[in-house]
Amino acid sequence: MTGALLEVDAVTKRFGGFVALSEVSLTVRSGERLGIIGPNGSGKTTLINCICGSLRSDRGSIGFDGIDVTRLASYRRTRLGIARSFQVPRPFSSMTLAENIAVPLEYVAHRRSLHGADVSAEARSILARMGLANRADAPTGSLTQVDLRKLELARAMAACPRLLILDEVMAGLSSVEVDEMLKIILGLSRQGVTIMMIEHIMRAIMRFSERVVCMDAGRVMAEGPPDHIVQDSDVQRIYLGV
Amino acid sequence: MVERPAHLAVKRWTSFIVGAIAILVVALLLARVVGNEYFFFAGYVVLQFIVLATAWNILGGYAGYVNFGSGAFFAAGAYTAVALIKAFAAPLPVQLVAAAMVTGLMGFAIGAMTLRLRGIFFSIATVAIAVICETIVLNWGFVGGARGATVLQPPAPAFFTSYTRLLFVIMTLLAVLAVALARYIETSWIGRGLRAIRDDEEAAESVGVPTLKLKLFAATVSGALMGIAGAPFPLYMNFIEPTSAFSLNYAVSALAMPIIGGTASWAGPVIGAILLGSVQQIVTVTMSSELNVLVLGLLLVAFVVAAPEGILGLARRLSGKAGAR
Numbered sequence: 001m002t003g004a005l006l007e008v009d010a011v012t013k014r015f016g017g018f019v020a021l022s023e024v025s026l027t028v029r030s031g032e033r034l035g036i037i038g039p040n041g042s043g044k045t046t047l048i049n050c051i052c053g054s055l056r057s058d059r060g061s062i063g064f065d066g067i068d069v070t071r072l073a074s075y076r077r078t079r080l081g082i083a084r085s086f087q088v089p090r091p092f093s094s095m096t097l098a099e100n101i102a103v104p105l106e107y108v109a110h111r112r113s114l115h116g117a118d119v120s121a122e123a124r125s126i127l128a129r130m131g132l133a134n135r136a137d138a139p140t141g142s143l144t145q146v147d148l149r150k151l152e153l154a155r156a157m158a159a160c161p162r163l164l165i166l167d168e169v170m171a172g173l174s175s176v177e178v179d180e181m182l183k184i185i186l187g188l189s190r191q192g193v194t195i196m197m198i199e200h201i202m203r204a205i206m207r208f209s210e211r212v213v214c215m216d217a218g219r220v221m222a223e224g225p226p227d228h229i230v231q232d233s234d235v236q237r238i239y240l241g242v
Numbered sequence: 243m244v245e246r247p248a249h250l251a252v253k254r255w256t257s258f259i260v261g262a263i264a265i266l267v268v269a270l271l272l273a274r275v276v277g278n279e280y281f282f283f284a285g286y287v288v289l290q291f292i293v294l295a296t297a298w299n300i301l302g303g304y305a306g307y308v309n310f311g312s313g314a315f316f317a318a319g320a321y322t323a324v325a326l327i328k329a330f331a332a333p334l335p336v337q338l339v340a341a342a343m344v345t346g347l348m349g350f351a352i353g354a355m356t357l358r359l360r361g362i363f364f365s366i367a368t369v370a371i372a373v374i375c376e377t378i379v380l381n382w383g384f385v386g387g388a389r390g391a392t393v394l395q396p397p398a399p400a401f402f403t404s405y406t407r408l409l410f411v412i413m414t415l416l417a418v419l420a421v422a423l424a425r426y427i428e429t430s431w432i433g434r435g436l437r438a439i440r441d442d443e444e445a446a447e448s449v450g451v452p453t454l455k456l457k458l459f460a461a462t463v464s465g466a467l468m469g470i471a472g473a474p475f476p477l478y479m480n481f482i483e484p485t486s487a488f489s490l491n492y493a494v495s496a497l498a499m500p501i502i503g504g505t506a507s508w509a510g511p512v513i514g515a516i517l518l519g520s521v522q523q524i525v526t527v528t529m530s531s532e533l534n535v536l537v538l539g540l541l542l543v544a545f546v547v548a549a550p551e552g553i554l555g556l557a558r559r560l561s562g563k564a565g566a567r
Contacts (some may be wrong), residue, residue, distance in 0.1 A: 107450035
């Protein structure tokens, strides 16, 4: 059955007088590839923060795999299977790449069977899949932008998510690097991971998404298949500036 | 640090434990062999600072939450001991355990109130707790209040020629236990979680690290060890009064020693405590006890400016450069 994995129901988030999210409702099916677009400040990242638990929503509810996670601490949601990347990469800067990966391995994947050697080997194999094998013992400070993004992705994947939320993982990458990243992400999708991707790069969104949601001023303004969304006159007006 | 296969980790623990036992045996031998009583008087202080600095580093170094009120935890441990001596003539082991429980609870309580928030709130609360504790003790007649209280050393057990020698060996044991505990935390998944918290708390939470639980754990262990460092203090001094127990020297030393030694590893606080503790003893004897804190302050400033990662970081950088050549 490909039922709903994530159910966001009428979630509202205010910062003082500013309404960042206004009764946003959204359903993500298990195994789906969902793209989220919208101008800066439209509430995309706030929505992710509410889903992941970095922010508590003021009203509404968030259900994951039939469990109400609205009030759950962020780390508990991760353990249930929601992982994310950050818009600006946030590596653990005092650690090597392998150690960065070891954190979610120890705290999520192998929580009940802690064993130093296994974790290290597994961290290396995850890095290898991202093409970072030869940097495993390097400090994060030595990484290029694209490698930092890959590390961010690898660290999220190490938590064995069922829902992976990517917040502009391709921002600032060259077109070759975008293709490389897209290949990795589509590969994850084929392994059965449900993926929500926020992105400004339309080429990536069009190739990645089965369905696209367009947000504006804290609301879901339009949703549908990607080719349908780019034809939508409202989307063209507010987002593409046509 | 790179992960090592399990058998290597076991080997490293084995050599650590052998080293720890060797240190205890040496301490016992010294207590029999060395004639000069001052050696034990000064050695005790250095060992006490190893415990205090190691305790501070578990929260301040690993997790990055700075405690400015180590003096309050130290004094709370000392006064717990005094209260137990006055009330029940409790033996030293009971004093140690009780002190650890009281200050562990103190650490947990301050943590529970402030560690939900990130950043500086915990540090501010530790400054406040120092003032509160000192005020309570000043007005608590049972433990001597502002006048202080005299505590008589019981007769030393047959093996030791003086009670100070016994305390020296006990403080060696406490230092070894504190360092072993810190080393265990540092090299386990707990330590990796604490480092993740120090690097980026939100990112840590996002990969499944229960940040609040780990911070509370670290605050409790850190507090308990600080209290246990202070518990034998009344018997060591034979006398206790608030001004010396709550001395600024403890709060400054507890954070200066790990910072100067290097906060990344258990060895940092040990190196810092041995170095600064010895320098302080030398300055006290050859110049004046007032210059103590001044020397400490100057060294702290020098290290923060010139070697922010402490002696350990400096050594690593130098050996790294040598290796690169």
